[in-house]
Amino acid sequence: MNKAVVLLSGGLDSATAAAVAKADGYSLFALTLDYGQRHRMELESARRVAASLGVVRHVIMPVNLRLFGGSALTDDIDVPKDMTVDKIGARIPNTYVPARNTIFLSLALAFAETAGAGKIYIGVSGVDYSGYPDCRPEFIRAFETTANLATKAGIESSPLSAAFSIVAPLIHLSKKETIEWGLRLGVDYSLTLTCYDPSPQGLSCGRCESCRLRLSAFAAAGVPDPIPYAC
């Protein structure tokens, strides 16, 4: 059975991407980064999602990006709460974490090479998203090229079949379409956490950009969002 590494944050998109990887026939090696995120509670969601998908191995790796700061998610900066959905993504918000997906994919690449996995699944979307540069197709393609030049498996593979592919199955989907696909694959969205600023009790705020995109997508899909909200 072929292996895939999946980047699993505990959110809606990564849970769906992992379910797609499983449906594609791969045995799953999940990687979750404990990067000092404000919404560290998502690590517990990642554990639950990994268990529900029967992953072979789940690595939760500390990488303290608070040492650099520079983001509302990793520094003492307020998460914005009053942006309407139509404005999200128009400019890069302060929840942007410098180089986050480059770091995550680099670590996933190390995991993939040591585990013997040729595919790395990442749940980025370039459609309903916050405008983060490292969610765009051109970034994913550039990283894939880099990955195959960076590694022993990459340079030892045939030019006709690259050792590593970065698979971003949701990149051209709206979040509504992502949810619809996930539901068909049996993803249990009650296990996921999307909020950037959940309450200590685990209630999602319903007001940050991430909650707003999620709520709007569930509404568009005509499906109730199964997680609890503070408002």
Next chain:
Amino acid sequence: MNKAVVLLSGGLDSATAAAVAKADGYSLFALTLDYGQRHRMELESARRVAASLGVVRHVIMPVNLRLFGGSALTDDIDVPKDMTVDKIGARIPNTYVPARNTIFLSLALAFAETAGAGKIYIGVSGVDYSGYPDCRPEFIRAFETTANLATKAGIESSPLSAAFSIVAPLIHLSKKETIEWGLRLGVDYSLTLTCYDPSPQGLSCGRCESCRLRLSAFAAAGVPDPIPYAC
């Protein structure tokens, strides 16, 4: 004064690259990765080198690559000790750490973007080296492209002047030439540690590929190596 991030391992090459960055007129932000390397003693060397160069900020960041293993440097695999210098680099040895420089450069990129630095110096050499794929010019160029697509600063900069440059000043130099350049810049090589398998007392083994390349280069330069060896 413009800023540069320098990847500082504590070894000969990174100390030289950092001295070049300083000579190029940059204020230095040093990043050292505590990645579970067998030769963790190099972290102390990195501290000493950083202090000798007057860096503005030195971040030593834990990223436990032992969670993945797969290398003699991060796993319970013996470091090879009997390769002659002429054979080093002919094939990738088991001291290769999967995706190491991709991970290091990604973290340096995060540091650079938050610190407002446009240059990232890395002391890789594609000449006297162990054959690691992530020390080659094509990898460095691919990562630089990725870095500018991955980041807010990258996509907001003018197409004529990229936000981030990866500077690898030693990439086309022999290790002898690196040492000669470093000595002209006043690098104190007694502060550095190159060995993959130093004794608990800090003596370099003199037999691993890294020691052999270093000793051979000092001999070629006609300069005594100022660090102590076990043999």
